[in-house]
Amino acid sequence: MKYQxxxxxxxxxxYSKALILFDELMSKYRGQSEAEDLYYYTAYTSYRLRDYTSARFNFxxxxxxxxxxxxxxxxxFMSAYCFYQDSPRFSLDQENTKKAIDELQLFINLYPDGEKAKEAGDLIQKLRDKLEQKAxxxxxxxxxxxxxxxxxxAVIAFESMLREYPDTRxxxxxxxxxxKAQYLFAQNSMPYRQEARYNEAIDYYQSFIDHYPQSKFKSDADNLRSSAEKEIAFVVKRMDAINKMREEQQKELGISKEEAEAKETSEVNSSSK
Structure with missing residues (x-):
């Protein structure tokens, strides 16, 4: 008998030979009592062949x-597990990883006390770890x-990650x-923007120290804060000198204070740094 x-x-x-016969039998016995076993075997045969797309559909x-x-x-469970098996390494697109999480969570919702519920939860955590690594x-x-x-x-992306994965390792x-990123951003900014951006770096430093007072990065962070404070003092002094020189030039050229302020505002708005 072909089934046997x-x-x-x-x-x-x-499995390849088995699948050919199971597919033929499925057409013959569709809607009959034998179809249940055939469906089951067909799903597992696809799974053994690592055709996870067909397998999850059949399961x-x-x-x-x-x-x-x-x-x-x-x-x-096996349908959801096929999505898990199709989840690529973290450096690639993670669409299947997200689908796997959804399917495994659906399984847990349907069978909260099932024997595979804990395993499904563990798999979800592994997948979330992968998404976290990707982020x-x-x-x-x-x-x-x-x-x-x-x-x-980088600052924006890191902050977004902390919001999405607050317990990240x-x-x-x-x-x-x-x-560090905010400090380097300030360092590479136009002089008139540096003071505010260095101050923002110091604010981030304070938040970091509040959360991790004994951090292994504390020494480096302390150096960044100290350097930021020195840079602020230098920038303020430099900007005072620049402003004084500009005022003297404007006075010599007969430019009013209002005209100078309007021009400066226009220059600031047109610059992204």
């Missing part, structure tokens, strides 16, 4: 078609690119990198 032949192929791990169809079957819970890598890339605007983008390092 297909099962033998499956048991001997000749889900089994659970939907036979909701009262003792195998329904198992197949619902860290993306934010770190901005920082490592080393361009002035990239430092500001990278939290201490991220808060330090925010201080």
């Amino acid at each position: 032949e297909a099962v033998k192929y499956y048991e001997k791990k000749k 889900k169809n089994f659970a939907t078609t036979y909701p009262n079957s003792p195998r329904a819970e198992e197949c619902r 860290y890598a993306n934010a770190r890339l901005y920082f490592d690119m080393g361009q002035p605007d990239d430092y500001r983008a 990278y939290a201490e390092e991220i808060e330090f990198l925010i201080v």
Whole structure:
């Protein structure tokens, strides 16, 4: 009998041959009592062949078609697990990772006391760790690119990550990198913007020290704060000298204070640094 032949192929791990026969039998027995076993074997055969797209489709169809079957819970889990198996390494697009989390959470919602509920929860945590690693890598890339605007983008990305993953294992390092990125952003800014941006770096430093007073990054953070304070003093002195020189030039050229302020406002608005 073709069914028995297909099962033998499956048991001997000749999955490609088994799948051909199971597909033929599915067409023949669709809607009949034999179809339940065929659906089950077809799903697992696709899974063994690592065709996770077909496998998750077949597992889900089994659970939907036979909701009262003792195998329904198992197949619902396997459908979600196929998404997990299709989740790529963190450096690639994580769309399947997000889908896997959704499917595993749906399984837990449907079977909160099921024997696979804990395993599903553990898998969700692994997937979230991967998304967290992806977010860290993306934010770190901005920082490592080393361009002035990239430092500001790094600050924004790191802050976004802390909001999304407040318990991240990278939290201490991220808060330090925010201080450093903001300092470097200030350092590469136009002089008239530096004071405010260095002060922002000091604010980030204070938040970092409040959260991690004994941090392994404390010495480096202290140096950044000290340097920022010195830079502020230098910038203030420099800007005072520049403003004084500008006022003298304007007086010599007969430019009124109002005209000078209007021109300065226009220059500030047109600059992004």
